[in-house]
Amino acid sequence: MISGTSIVALSSGRLPAGVAVIRISGPQTRFVVETIAGRFVGERVAMLRKLRAPDGTLLDTGLVVFFPGPASFTGEDVAEFHVHGGRAVVKKVLETIAGFDGVRHAEPGEFTRRGFLNGKMDLVETEALADLVNAETEAQRRFAVRNAEGVQSELYLGWRRRLIHGRAMIEAEIDFADEDDVPGSVSDTVWLDIRSMIEEIDRHIAGFRSAEIIRDGFEVVILGPPNAGKSSLFNALTQRDAAIVTDEPGTTRDLLEVTLELEGIRVRLTDTAGLRDGPGRIEAIGIEKARAKADKADLLLLLRDLADPVDLAIPDTVPALRVGTKVDLLDAEAARDAASRYDFVISVVSGAGFQDLLSEIGRRAADAAGNVGDVLPSRLRHVELLSEASRHLRRALGGHSAGQELRAEELRLAADQLGRIVGAVDVEDLLDVIFSQFCIGK
Known part of the structure; x- marks a missing residue:
């Protein structure tokens, strides 16, 4: 299926840039190339050309590559213009090419769609x-x-x-x-x-669940009572002040989410409102959101302040790591005792236990994703x-x-x-x- 209309679009990234790639595909491609870049443009060879509008106005100087169909990405004649990546340059070149009869601006995915319809790839590819x-x-x-x-x-x-x-x-x-x-x-x-x-x-x-984790991410939710160090851990894991940290209980009222890459896997980390009885109306909404998010998580980090422990009713249907926080406030004997009762004891102040916890999250994410080389x-x-x-x-x-x-x-x-x-x-x-x-x- 070779379309009677040619399409053109910027195929490179955000402007301004050092170089911008403008792609055209369709039956008018060769005519457009020879009009703008001059005759004798080689096939599959990058050639430096002065690019001119049909009235002779100089547009830019750049590389031109011509790919004759059907041996091209779309199966049609395709050309690329590698021009300077200024907004004005790209705008003028696009306007000039789209001004030719039988050429229009491409829609999202239209180059790939033509490749599919012309048998260059199947739907899964x-x-x-x-x-x-x-x-x-x-x-x-x-x-x-x-x-x-x-x-x-x-x-x-x-x-x-x-x-x-x-x-x-x-x-x-x-x-x-x-x-x-x-x-x-x-x-x-x-x-x-x-x-x-x-x-x-x-x-x-x-x-499929492994494929979902690879594509969409491994969900990690931090849960705990107010002032258990959830936001401090969240900031330490993200390496920035993403969450407000104060001594006042209930500072976090809504879900805060960031994305990390651990062991090559996308990890979605969520900080939540502190879980406690008798919260205010707004805080109660945050707590409800926290519990709903926890129910859908792949891993929970259940935090407890070692210096001021508070019992917490937690979900038992989701894999969880019990994490004791603020271990820097304990003496050596109390710290050893805490280490025997928790999966991890950490301090975001001293850094104690932090890397071990981070490594465990990455290991679990990688295990959940399975072998990336598997066909899923x-x-x-x-x-x-x-x-x-x-x-x-x-x-x-x-x-x-x-x-x-x-x-x-x-x-x-x-x-x-x-x-x-x-x-x-x-x-x-x-x-x-x-x-x-x-x-x-x-």
């Missing part, structure tokens, strides 16, 4: 490309790179090929049962493979379609009384669900949603 652009941590980058290379797609397409083959064998047995070339026991082998595939898909689905479902969309495919396979496997024709139909329906993941089957209703997540110029 497209989503992985969006993850790569948005990656903020090393784990996110590695996860996105693996999927962009096609390992996730190959897994789903491999399952789909096995289903298509199995269905063909069953239908051959039905239609040509009297032929010598079609053994009567072929369906037994198919159903053994289907049973194995159900187990493979279910194990794959179970990895990276979207809830994938999980829903995989679950539906698994349901069809279970119906096919258990439908002994339904007849081979109906069981083969269940295999077809399962294969279609897998095809929808990679975009091989009827995904028009998904495209606007998926490509709207991209930035303009990508």
Whole structure:
């Protein structure tokens, strides 16, 4: 599918910058390049050119690279203009290119969408490309790179090929049962493979939580009574004064959140209102938010002031670390006793125990994320379609009384669900949603 309209956009980052990359794709690309940069622009070679408007006005001097289709990112003729990254320069070059007949400004994700529609990548690889652009941590980058290379797609397409083959064998047995070339026991082998595939898909689905942690982060919530040192620990972990710290109880009334990178994993850290009985109306709202946030956490840090301990009713459904704070206020014997009763004893004043606690949070986040090299479902969309495919396979496997024709139909329906993941089957209703997540110029 080669579009009749060309699109142009700034494809590099925020301006001003040292260099800005302006990309154009579509059938007018070669004409635009030869008009602005002059004739004889080589293919896949960066060439220094004076860039001029059609009336001869000098726009800038920069590099031009031309990629003829179909061997390009979008499958169409594509060119890049590497110009100086001033706002006025970029604005003028964009206006000039968009002023050509048949050229318009690109919409978010439109370059990638054209690449998908022209068969340069499938839908899973497209989503992985969006993850790569948005990656903020090393784990996110590695996860996105693996999927962009096609390992996730190959897994789903491999399952789909096995289903298509199995269905063909069953239908051959039905239609040509009297032929010598079609053994009567072929369906037994198919159903053994289907049973194995159900187990493979279910194990794959179970990895979605690890993928969520890689993409969205490991949730850590700090809980404790007022003045237990929650905000002080929060500031120490974030290495800035993100939360107000005072001796007055109930200073923190709302949730405060920051993002860290520990062991290459994104960690979302939340400071909360102090938990206590008889709070004021506003403080009570903060406490309710704290408890709700704690219920959804991956890890709780349960703080207790060692110099003034207060008992605290805590959730027992979420993994937790018991942390004694202000150990610098204790004598040596009391500190040793506290260390035996808590997972960690710390002081943000002296730094005691702080690095050990930080390392443990990072270790737990990494364990929860699992092996970043594993092939995992990276979207809830994938999980829903995989679950539906698994349901069809279970119906096919258990439908002994339904007849081979109906069981083969269940295999077809399962294969279609897998095809929808990679975009091989009827995904028009998904495209606007998926490509709207991209930035303009990508």
